[in-house]
Amino acid sequence: MWFIQITDLHISKFKDPTRIYDLRKFCSEVIPIVNPKFVIASGDLTDAKDAVLGSEQFLEEWQTYYKILTETNVMNKTKWLDLRGNHDNFNVQYLYHKTDLFRNFSSQGPFHKRSYLTQIQVDDSKFDILALDASIEPGTKRPYNFFGMIDEEELSRVENMLQKSDSNYTIWFAHYPTSTILTPAGYMNIRKFIGKHDKSVLFVNGHLHTMGTLINRMYTLHAEGFLELELADFMRTRRFRVAAFDNGLFSALDIQLNTYPLAIITNPKNMLFNNPFKENIDLQAKSTHIRILAFSKSSIVKCKIKINDEEWKTCDKQTENFFTVSWNPSKYSKGKHKISLYIEDENQKSFSAEQYFAFDGTTISFDFLARFILMSELTTIFQVSYIIALIVCTLPLVVFKIWQILLKYKKVQRPKIQSLFWRRFVQKYLILCSINRIYYGLVIMIIWTTVLPWSFHEILDGYTGYVFLWGTFVKGKFVPGTLSYWYGIHQLAWFQLPLMMILAGVVKRSYNRFLVGVKPEENFLQVIKLNLPFLALLFAEGFLAIFYLIQNGFIPFLIAPLRVWSLIYSIILFYHAHFKISESCFQSSARIFAIENEPKQS
Template identity: 35%
Template sequence: MPVLRKALVAVVMVLIFSIFLSNLVSVITVDIDQVLENNKFSFKSRRLKDKERGGTDTDTVIIGNSSENLMWFLQVSDIHISIFHDETRVTEFKEFCDITVDAIRPSVVLASGDLTDAKSEDNMGSRQYVKEWMVYKNVLDETKINEKTVWLDIRGNHDNFNVPGIQSARNYYRNYSVQGPAHPKSYLYRLRHNGETYSFIAMDACLDPGPRRPFNFIGVLSAEEISHVKGLAEEASATSDAVIWFGHYPTSCILAPSPGARALIGGPPQSVAYLCGHFHMLGGVVPNMYTIQNDGFLELELADWKDNRIYRLGVMDHGLFSFVDVVHRDWPVVLVTNPKHLLYTLPGREPLERIHTSTHIRVLAFSLAPVEKVQVTLDKEIWQDCVHIEGPLFVANWSPDKFNSGIYEITVFVRDTEGREKVITQPFSLDGSRISFRLLPRIALMCNVSVVFQFLFGVSLVICIVPLCAAKILHVLVKARRMRKPTWNAWCLRIWVQKLWVLSTVDRIFYPLVIYPLYLTVVGPWSVGEVIEGYTGVIFAWGIFINKSYLPGSFTYAYGFLQMCSFQLPLTLFLAHYLERRLYHKVTNKSCTIMHTFLHHFPFAVIVTLQMMFAYFFWLAYGTMAFLLGPLRTWSVILALILWCLAVKLPDNCLREAASVWNIRNLHSGVGEISAT
C-alpha cells in the first residue's frame, strides 16, 4: 500500500506539472504556419489596395542603391523625469533631444509613456508634480524639437498616477505634452515620405480614473476606447503602406474585451510592429524583450531611459522593418536593412521576396562626425567597401543567389572621421529558415500577466487553506473511527503533517486562519481610503471602486499573492509548529529554556515586523483612512497578535484532541510508525 500511495502521488504531481507546462508552452509558442496564413491574407489585401490605388498586382520594387522608399524614426520610453532623483536623466535627455536627434534626423520620435516619475521623495507616495511636467516641456522647447522632427508622445502609468479623470486639472499630460492638447488618449499620425505613407497609431491603455501606485500596473482598454482605436486602425489601413503601433503597456499587461489587444493590433494588413516600454527589462533580468505574436506582428519592448539610457532606431526600407536598440552616447549607430535580420522577419506580412531580387546590401550609419568608412563581409569572407549614397545610407553590390540555402551572417564595420568605430554582426536567410526568440522575453510578452497574477494568488490561497482543512477532515474521520490514521515514511512530511493536524484541532485558531483569507478573497474589501487624492475608493481582490468607476482586478492579485506568501503562510506554519511543540513538551514533561522560548517566538516577531512595515508603506501611499480601514495590512497585524496570544495562553485541555490521536514521543524520536495513544 505505501508503494501504491507513493506511485499515485507521483503520477498526480507529474500530471499537474505536465498540464501547467503544456499550457505555458501553448501560450509562448509561435505558430509560424498560422502566422503565415494570417499574413498571406494580409499581404494579399495590401496588394489589392495597391492595385485599387493605381498600382499593379505584381511586385516590381527592386531594393537597389536608391534612397527612396526609406524612412527612419526614433523611440524613447520610460524617461521618468523626477524633481527628486537623478538629475542626469534630464540633462542626458536634453542631450538626446539636442545632439542625438540632430545627428540622426528622424522623421518621427516616439515617446512611449512614463514621461514623468510622479513619485514622492521617499518613493512611497505617488502623485502628479507639475514641476516635472514643466521640465519635460522646457527640454522639448529649449531644444526646439518640433522644428527638427515630429514628436509623438503618449501617457504611461506613471503619467496617470493620482489622476481622477481625463478632463481633470491634475492630468498635466493635456497641458505639457506635445500631443496631449489635441489627443488626450489614442490617436493616429500619418507621415507622407518619399512617396509612401506610414501610419503611427498611439494606443493609450491607461486606467480611467488613474489610482495611485501600485494598482495601475496593468492597463485597460475600455469598450469605448477599443471602438475608437478600431476606427483609427481602419483609417490607417485604407491609406498606408505600413502601420506602426506604439504604447506604454506591453500587450501582456493590457486587459481588453475579446478578441483582445493583440487581435486589434494585428488587424490592419500593414501592421508590422507594436513598440512599448513599461517593463524596464524586468530589473535587468530580461534584456532585449522581443517576440513575434501569433497575430502576425512584432512586439518590441524598449528598455528604459530612466536607468539604462536606451533608445531605439527603427527603419522602414522598401517595406521591410528593421530596428536596433542603442545606448545613449554609443556612436556610431549602425543598422543593416538589407538583408534583414533573420529573427525579426515577418513572413507574409513583409515583402521578403524583395530581398531575393535585391541588388545591394544596405547599411544605415549615423555618427557625431562624418562617417568615412563602411565595410561589409558575408560569412567572414573578403571585406567589401560600401559606397555612400545619401545621408546615412551606404550600399554594396551583392548576389543573393549565392545565399539561397541556409543561415548566414553579415558583419559590418563602421568608422567616423574622429576615430569612433563599431562592428555589428547579424544573421540572415533567404530560404525561410527561422531562429527562435529567447524564452524569457516570450513569456513576458506573450502571456497574460493578469491571469498569471490570478493563478499565483489562487495557488497561494489553496496552499494556505486546503492542507489545514484536509487535516481537520481527517481528524474528524479518525476520531469517529471511520478510517485509520494515515502513515508516511518520509520523516519531514510526517512531522509537518502532524504540526498542521495539531493546529486543525484547535478551533479558536483554526477558523480565523481559514476564514481570514476567504474573507479577503470573496467577501470583504482589502482597504477603504483615498485611492486617488480627494476620492475615497474601495479595494477588493477582484477590482477597485473609485470616483463612480470600476477598475477590474489585476495587480490586486499580485498584491494578494505577496500577502499570502509574506504573512498568511508563515503565520500558519509558525502557529502549527508552536502548538505542536507545546503538545510535545506537555506529553514528555520536558521543560523549555529561555533560549528555546526566544527561538520559538522569534519567527513570529519577524512575521509581525514585516507586516507592520507593509502597513506603514500602505499608510505612506494611501493615507490614514486606508491605514485604519485596512483589513489586508493593518488588521492582519492585529489578527496575528490575537492568534499569538491565544496560542501562548491556550489551556492544556485544548490539546487533548491532538494528543488522543498522536504519539508525540514516538514521532519525535523517529521510532516506528505513528500510532494512536
Template identity: 35%
Template structure:
C-alpha cells in the first residue's frame, strides 16, 4: 500500500448474512484497503490531466443469506449521489465507472444506472464468475456508447485485467495469473472497444508510433509487430514496459485491419496479441447477441414479467374453466372435432376446476406464491424477516424484489404447474375408468408411459422436499414450519394426490354441471 493506490469495493459475497456495516461478520471493514462504505469518486491526478474513477456500490445493507442478495439495489438517494459524481467527472480527461455487479443485475430507478454512466468510457465489473466457464468473455456496449467489461473472478479462475489510457484512449487486456508474457496494444486501439462520443479517436491517424505494453517475470527479448500479415519489424523499449515502433497510419485510413504482436522473453516463453483496428468510425465491430443479452438486459424486470405472466396463466385457466359449464352428453360428443389430446386436456381442466377441494386448494397455493409470504424466518442470523415475491422484509428494512421473481418462476414451472397438470391427468383417468390408483395400474397393464408420468411427479415432489430442507438448513426451524410455498405446499400436494386417486370420485356418470365437494 506504500507503493500502490488500492481502490476496493464490496460485492455480494461481502454482504452475506450481514445485518449492518458494524456487524462483527463484516470482514470488509477490517480487511479492505479502501475501507470506504458506499459509492465514492476518486480522481487520479497526473502531470497531463486528471482521471476519474467512480465506484458504484450497489451491495445490499442489510445483506440476507443466499440467494437473495444476488442482485444489487440503488435507491433514488444513491442515484442522486452518483449523478453528482458524474457531473464532477466531466472536468477530468476521462472517467471510468466500476462496481461489483453487472448493470443487468442492478435494480435502479428510471432512467437507470446505464444512463447515469453515459459520459464514462467504460464500466468495469465482475460478479458472474464466467457463468461456470460458459462465458469466459463478457463484454458489450451500452446504448449511449459506454463499454461494459465484465471480468471473471480471481478466486477460482485467477483472472485479472490491465487497463491503460494512451493519449486518453482506453485499452485493456484480460489476462490469467502466471501466464507470461502479458501484452497490451494501446495504439492503434482495438476497433471493437472504441467510444466515439467520448474518446479522441482522431489522435490515432495522427500518431507516429505503434505502442505496446509488455510485461513478464523474465526480461523481454523481442516484440514482433505485423499488420495484415505483413511484418513491420521489432518494437524497441521506450522505458519500463512500453515498446514502440514507427508506423505510417495513412496506409490504413480505410477498411478494417489486423495488428499482430508477438512478445518473447528470456525464459523462452511467448505470447501473441491480435486485434483489429480501423480509422473509420463506421466500421466498429459489434458484440455478440448472447453477451449483450446477459449484460444489457434488466433481468429483474424480465423475471417480474415472466413471474406475473406465469401466475396469471396458471390461475386464469382454473378461473376460466371454473365458470364455464361442464359439457353435457351432446356437447361432449362435439369434442370429437378436437384432437384426442386437446379434448382430454379440456375435460381434465373442467374436472379439476369444478371440484371444490382441488380448485380452492390450488387457487390458495398460487395466491400464496404470488403474494406470499413464502416463508418467515431468520434471513440473517438473529434477525427475522419475511420473503415475498415482490421483495424481502428484514428487521424493519425492505429490499425490492429481484431474484425473488426468478425463484418464483422456477417454483411455478417446476412445481405449481406440474402439480396442477398431474392432478388433472389423475382425475381424467379416474373419470374414464372410475378406478382407484391400484386398479389404474391393473387396468392399464402398468404401461411405461403411465409409469413415467408418476415417476416425473415423484421427482418434482423430491425437488420440493429438497427446497424444504434448504429452508431448514439456511433459514432455521421457524422458516421450515412457517413456509406456505415450500413446507405447507409439500404436505398439501401429498393430500391432493391422495384425494385424486383414493377419494370419492366427484363426478357421477351423468357429469353434473355443479361444483362438487370432494
C-alpha cells in the first residue's frame, strides 16, 4: 500500500501564480502515474495573506483550490484527505462561520467539522488515516496564529473514533508538528496521546517549511513508538512525499515535482525509518526478494540494484510498478549495508538512489536539529528562553542597585578593581543605578513587557484583542501565549538590553563631564558617532513600528504600548540621560566610590 502527502500549498491571489499551475500539474499528472490509495493534503491549502501584511480568507483562493480538485477529477481518482492549516484559519471567527471557507471549498470540509478518521483496507490489512485538526478557535490573524491547540472535547472525539476502529495500523496527519500542538493544562501532551494507541505508527505534518531551508529532511522516532515526518512545503520547494507500507514495513521518499522516474526500495527498507517499537524488522532478514516500487511517465525498461561493492543485479518486472530480485539476506546480518538502485524508462530518463539497511539493531541518527525541533516542546523552550532573557536584563539592574545602596550606606567597601575594562563597566552600572529616574524607567519597561498589555487591536474582524506576553483575550476567550514569548525575547534581548547598555554609557559620559572635567564633544560628526548605537536601535525599532502601523492601522498604532510607546519612552529616557541630569544627581555617585583620573575623552 502506498500513498502521497503534499503540504503547504499556499495558493495565493497575490503571489507566484506558478503554485497554481504546478498544483494542477501534480493532480493531473503525478496522481495518475503513482496511483496512490490516498493523498494527504496537510494544511495551508491557501495563503490567506494580502499584498502587504494583512491576513484574511480570500474566496478567490479557495475557489482556485477547489476548481483544481474538480477539474482534474482527482477526488474520483483517489481519496483526497485535506485538512486546515493555520493560514486556512486566519481571521475565522469560528468553524462553519461564513469566513470558514474550508467548509465549502475542500474535499473533506463538507463532511467533517474538525478531526476525522478514514479507514482503508488493503488485502488483510486495515489502515486508519486520522486527520488531527489542531486549528485554534477563534482563528486569529497573523502573527498570533502559529501554534495549534486541541481542547479536551476534540481529544475525546478522537479517542472515541479510535476506540471504535479495528485497524492494524493508524497513520496520523496534521498540519502542525507535535512540538507546536498544545493540549489542555493537566492533560497528557499530544505525543503521549498518540503513543498510547498501540496501532499508531506514523505522524506526518508540514507547517515548518524546512525552517527556512535549515533542515532539508525533518524526521524523528519518538520514544512513544511512532515516527514523525515533517514535509517541506510545496509552495517553494515543490516537494511531495511518496510513502509505502510493505508487509507492515514503512518506507518514504520526499521528491520534487517533475522528477521522473522515481522509486522506493521497500525491502530492505531504509534503516532511517526502522521502528523497533512497532515493526518486525526480522521480516527483512527472512525475506527472499528485494522489492522496489517504481513510477514514471513511460514504461520502465531497466531496474537494477547493487549491495555494497557487489555486482549489479537486474530486477524482474512483476507489474508495471513493482520489481523484485532474489537475494540472500543472511550475508548481511551484521552491521549496516548500502544498497544502490538504478531505474531507467523507455524515454531514457533515469533515477538513482542509495540507502542503508541493517538487521541487527544498528541505527543511524536523524539530523540533530530536526530531532530537537520535533521532539521538544517549542512553547516551553520559548518560555524558558524568555525567562533567561528576563534574568539577563534584570540581574545587572538588581545586583548593581543593591550594591549601590550598600555602598551608599557603607555596608560594603568601595570597589577597587585593577582591570580598566571591568572598572569602567562597574562604574557605568553603579552610576546608572544611582540615577533613579533612569533606573526605574528601565525597570518599568521590563515589568511592562512581562506583565502588562502589549497592544490593543483588531486581531479578528470586528473584535479587539488584548495581547499580553502570556496570552491574548479576544471574543470572550483566552488564547495562551505561544509565539508571543519569541517576540518577548526579541524585545528584551534586542531592544531593552541594548538600551540599558546605551543609557549606562550616556550617564557615565555625563558623570565624566560634571565630576571628572571631561569636556563634551562639540563636533557634530563625533556626536553622531558617540550616539550611533542609540540611533541604530531607534532605526530598527522604528522600522518594526512602521510594520505594525501598516499591519494594524493608525489607531492601534497610537495605542500600542510595546511597539510604539516603548519607543517613545526610550527616547525620553535617552533625552533625560543626556540633558536633564544635573551635577547634583551625581554627588551621591561621587561619594560611593573613588574617581580614577581617566583620559580626557567623552
